[in-house]
Amino acid sequence: MKLTLxxxxxxxxxxxxxxxxxxxxxxxxxxxxxxxxxxxxxxxLNILRNPAGLITDYIEIGTIGGAFFNAGxxxxxxxVILRKAHLPFTGTSIASSFLMSGFALFxxxxxxxxxxxxxxxxxxxFRHESFRKFIYVAIFxxxxxxxxxxxxxxxxxxxxxxxxxxxxxxxxxxxxxxPPIAAYTLRVHQGxxxxxxxxxxxxxxxxxxxxxxSFGYVFEPRMQWSAGNNFILGAFxxxxxxxxxxxxxxxxxxxxKGIVHIMRHSGRAIADFVVMDGAPVSIMNMGIVGxxxxxxxxxxxxxxxxxxxGGIFTIAxxxxxxxxxxxxxxxxxGVIISSLCMVWSLSDPSVLLAALFSxxxxxIAGHFGAIWGVVAGIIHSSVVLxxxxxxxxxxxxxxxxxxxxxxxxxxxxxxxxxENKRGTFxxxxxxxxx
Amino acid sequence: xxxxxxxxxxxxxxxxxFQLNEGCTQIDMSLTREDNGYQINFKSNIGEGGETAxxxxxxxxxxERNEAVENYYWELAGDDEGSDNSELQLxxxxxxxxxxxxxxxxxxxxxxxxxx
Numbered sequence: 047m048k049l050t051l052x053x054x055x056x057x058x059x060x061x062x063x064x065x066x067x068x069x070x071x072x073x074x075x076x077x078x079x080x081x082x083x084x085x086x087x088x089x090x091l092n093i094l095r096n097p098a099g100l101i102t103d104y105i106e107i108g109t110i111g112g113a114f115f116n117a118g119x120x121x122x123x124x125x126v127i128l129r130k131a132h133l134p135f136t137g138t139s140i141a142s143s144f145l146m147s148g149f150a151l152f153x154x155x156x157x158x159x160x161x162x163x164x165x166x167x168x169x170x171x172f173r174h175e176s177f178r179k180f181i182y183v184a185i186f187x188x189x190x191x192x193x194x195x196x197x198x199x200x201x202x203x204x205x206x207x208x209x210x211x212x213x214x215x216x217x218x219x220x221x222x223x224x225p226p227i228a229a230y231t232l233r234v235h236q237g238x239x240x241x242x243x244x245x246x247x248x249x250x251x252x253x254x255x256x257x258x259x260s261f262g263y264v265f266e267p268r269m270q271w272s273a274g275n276n277f278i279l280g281a282f283x284x285x286x287x288x289x290x291x292x293x294x295x296x297x298x299x300x301x302x303k304g305i306v307h308i309m310r311h312s313g314r315a316i317a318d319f320v321v322m323d324g325a326p327v328s329i330m331n332m333g334i335v336g337x338x339x340x341x342x343x344x345x346x347x348x349x350x351x352x353x354x355x356g357g358i359f360t361i362a363x364x365x366x367x368x369x370x371x372x373x374x375x376x377x378x379x380g381v382i383i384s385s386l387c388m389v390w391s392l393s394d395p396s397v398l399l400a401a402l403f404s405x406x407x408x409x410i411a412g413h414f415g416a417i418w419g420v421v422a423g424i425i426h427s428s429v430v431l432x433x434x435x436x437x438x439x440x441x442x443x444x445x446x447x448x449x450x451x452x453x454x455x456x457x458x459x460x461x462x463x464x465e466n467k468r469g470t471f472x473x474x475x476x477x478x479x480x
Numbered sequence: 481x482x483x484x485x486x487x488x489x490x491x492x493x494x495x496x497x498f499q500l501n502e503g504c505t506q507i508d509m510s511l512t513r514e515d516n517g518y519q520i521n522f523k524s525n526i527g528e529g530g531e532t533a534x535x536x537x538x539x540x541x542x543x544e545r546n547e548a549v550e551n552y553y554w555e556l557a558g559d560d561e562g563s564d565n566s567e568l569q570l571x572x573x574x575x576x577x578x579x580x581x582x583x584x585x586x587x588x589x590x591x592x593x594x595x596x
Contacts, residue, residue: 131548133546133547134544134546136544136549138546138548138549175551176547178547178548179547179548179550179551180548180551180552182548182552183551183552228552229552229555230555232553232555232556233555233556233559236556236559237553237556315553315556316549316553316567316569318549318569321543321544321572321573322539322540322569
């Protein structure tokens with residue numbers, strides 16, 4: 047596999063891999079634009095030494111440079127291990143890489159993700175299977191990386207050796223149990239929740255945190271939230287997403303053909319746009335939904351910072367794997383409508399993140415229609431604000447967990463109504479033909 | 481490979497659902513267990529619009545094999561009657577060789593999954 051910016055259907059994987067590598071490089075380069083190497087190094091040290099649970103803005107504690115260097119590095123790391131696994135670079139690879147990068151702005155770092163990935167590796171060996179079969183679970187599964195940091199810091203005051211060993215062991219345990227649970231939870235929501243691992247991780251986190259609480263541990267809520275950087279961060283995002291649109295446009299034969307056609311998909315897993323519609327159109331779609339999410343944050347008066355850019359990156363990444371303008375707007379509209387009559391406002395940090403991450407329920411709008419999409423958004427916005435406490439804010443994919451719960455409640459209802467309508471329609475037709 | 485027989489069952493189920501959704505009323509299926517894998521063949525009376533459906537399915541079946549996607553998502557295959565074909569591309573990534581075409585007015589589907 048060789049890097050190339052020249053697209054052809056035979057070398058689509060090379061092209062996508064190159065785009066991801068370039069995006070990582072852009073983030074790292076931006077880090078050096080925003081801060082000096084000394085500031086970046088100091089910022090990284092702060093990132094590694096601080097708790098990582100929700101909401102910990104790495105820009106707040108590690109400077110823009112430190113946060114973006116961390117994020118770019120983790121994205122590059124994901125790309126490298128995917129490439130080493132010799133898997134095709136499709137929408138799944140893009141989504142997992144962007145998810146890793148986005149959450150590396152508010153919770154993931156190179157130290158706390160490795161034990162979990164090691165745990166998945168050990169599970170693969172336990173199953174006598176190749177680790178490459180579990181790569182995506184390994185990358186997605188780092189959502190519980192704050193627990194690794196939490197255990198390390200908890201025990202660090204007594205002994206650094208015990209702290210490191212304990213943190214590594216808890217990470218390995220999480221990584222070991224995650225694959226079978228993630229495979230199981232997929233059946234529960236049938237692919238209508240795009241952040242499936244968030245749902246599985248929430249269940250695991252709930253158990254671990256409950257046990258820790260039983261030993262007297264108290265989880266302090268965290269709110270580290272930077273603001274005032276909209277100009278510089280907005281400029282970066284604009285450049286990054288325009289780059290994606292232009293790259294996709296050129297690779298598509300200098301055409302936007304296919305960009306509307308992509309919206310025919312409901313978005314329900316698996317909805318790999320790269321497989322179905324090709325890499326160029328998918329990459330253009332990523333840029334478009336990424337820009338939309340950026341403008342949304344600015345339009346509601348929100349701050350561009352680690353968590354919100356994490357949300358934007360997640361939307362962009364899944365722009366190659368299920369999300370497009372036609373299915374995300376309804377769920378986001380549901381969150382907006384909720385804000386008009388509920389006790390919180392759209393620019394509140396948690397609500398801002400809820401609006402961005404609620405797009406994991408986009409397949410509901412795509413498959414069952416706009417109204418159900420809005421309903422899902424309304425319900426999700428309240429559920430997500432109340433479930434984080436269950437695992438002490440240590441599951442970064444909090445919205446994925448909430449979305450899983452929303453799916454459990456809504457899916458049987460939506461299917462029942464749809465079946466009833468179908469039955470009524472069939473009965474009417476039968477009578478008409480008699 | 482773990483769960484091989486269940487996966488074969490899911491592939492057959494998903495392709496059967498596809499043909500039923502396309503209005504086929506007679507579906508002939510054969511499954512052959514070979515030394516290096518499983519060969520699945522279908523032949524059905526698809527009727528009008530069959531060319532489009534065959535072409536669409538062929539595109540999904542020609543997707544590059546991806547063991548990581550298969551390992552993570554295979555349990556979604558063959559489970560419901562959803563008509564958005566989201567699991568057909570999963571099937572494509574679960575098999576090694578696949579094709580779908582119209583021969584003498586019938587939809588002929590071939591899929592081969594290797595033992596790995």
